[in-house]
Amino acid sequence: MITHVRQGPNILPLELKDINFEARGQRLIKDMNCAFSTKRRNVIIGPNGAGKSLLLRLCHGLLKPSTGSIEWSGAGANKGREYITHQQAMVFQRPVMLRRSVSGNIDYALALKGVTPSQRREITDNVLQRAGLRRLADQPARVLSGGEQQRLALARVWALSPEVLFLDEPTANLDPSATHAVEEIIQAIHETGTCIIMTSHDLGQARRLADEVLFLHRGRLLERAPTEQFFDNPQNDLAQAFVKGELLWWNRGRDNRKPPKENN
Numbered sequence: 001m002i003t004h005v006r007q008g009p010n011i012l013p014l015e016l017k018d019i020n021f022e023a024r025g026q027r028l029i030k031d032m033n034c035a036f037s038t039k040r041r042n043v044i045i046g047p048n049g050a051g052k053s054l055l056l057r058l059c060h061g062l063l064k065p066s067t068g069s070i071e072w073s074g075a076g077a078n079k080g081r082e083y084i085t086h087q088q089a090m091v092f093q094r095p096v097m098l099r100r101s102v103s104g105n106i107d108y109a110l111a112l113k114g115v116t117p118s119q120r121r122e123i124t125d126n127v128l129q130r131a132g133l134r135r136l137a138d139q140p141a142r143v144l145s146g147g148e149q150q151r152l153a154l155a156r157v158w159a160l161s162p163e164v165l166f167l168d169e170p171t172a173n174l175d176p177s178a179t180h181a182v183e184e185i186i187q188a189i190h191e192t193g194t195c196i197i198m199t200s201h202d203l204g205q206a207r208r209l210a211d212e213v214l215f216l217h218r219g220r221l222l223e224r225a226p227t228e229q230f231f232d233n234p235q236n237d238l239a240q241a242f243v244k245g246e247l248l249w250w251n252r253g254r255d256n257r258k259p260p261k262e263n264n
């Protein structure tokens with residue numbers, strides 16, 4: 001059974017060196033250094049406005065850093081821009097559906113990648129079944145519910161089998177059973193060897209899905225650790241406060257600690 005079409009050398013690791021990102025005179029990502037080197041599940045957490053979505057967009061190449069470099073340094077990176085583009089995919093919180101049927105959305109994405117019609121049919125059928133969407137195959141994608149669209153967006157990238165998958169809040173606005181379904185799909189995609197780099201507001205989800213947690217606060221990466229270590233014994237004060245649910249916004253009335261020092 002064909003489940004994916006990935007071929008060729010890896011583009012990972014992804015290396016971020018001294019990244020700053022500025023917009024409208026504000027430094028929104030600050031002095032960030034990190035690398036994603038293995039096919040692990042990385043979950044980026046942090047309060048609203050911390051820079052999580054910006055970091056994903058920078059990594060995926062949708063934004064360019066103001067200073068610093070973001071580079072794919074695997075052997076596959078030498079194969080050029082188009083190859084690098086095909087090896088990675090991103091799913092947004094509100095996925096973009098084409099004005100086609102559910103199966104047509106997947107078929108079209110595979111066709112763009114040059115997959116033959118018979119392989120396209122087999123892969124489409126397989127991922128729709130595994131995402132629990134087969135009975136909706138002929139429906140227009142845009143009439144699906146939010147949770148179904150999120151599953152379809154994941155089925156579509158699953159079919160493409162990217163080496164790296166960026167997910168921005170993939171379960172925000174979904175009910176518990178849709179969240180569970182989406183988490184299972186993410187897990188299954190990971191099991192095909194895809195590196196997951198995702199953001200989440202849901203600390204339970206980070207515990208369930210992550211191999212490694214990255215904690216962002218006001219544009220800085222303050223801590224990165226294996227999941228168990230991060231939740232059991234966060235080293236950074238702000239990460240500790242966040243894990244305890246105390247850092248949604250800085251409230252000096254409720255909490256006498258001073259706000260964190262900023263070196264803008």
Ligand SMILES: Nc1ncnc2c1ncn2[C@@H]1O[C@H](COP(=O)(O)OP(=O)(O)OP(=O)(O)O)[C@@H](O)[C@H]1O
Pocket residue numbers: 023024028046047048049050051052053054055
């Ligand atoms: N194009 C832009 N121009 C100016 N400011 C921006 C731009 N994009 C994002 N920002 C600001 O950068 C900060 C980080 O935004 P980002 O969307 O990355 O936050 P986030 O951590 O994903 O938050 P949330 O948890 O709410 O999704 C926010 O204060 C946001 O207002």
Ligand SMILES: [Mg+2]
Pocket residue numbers: 052053054168199
């Ligand atoms: Mg965001």
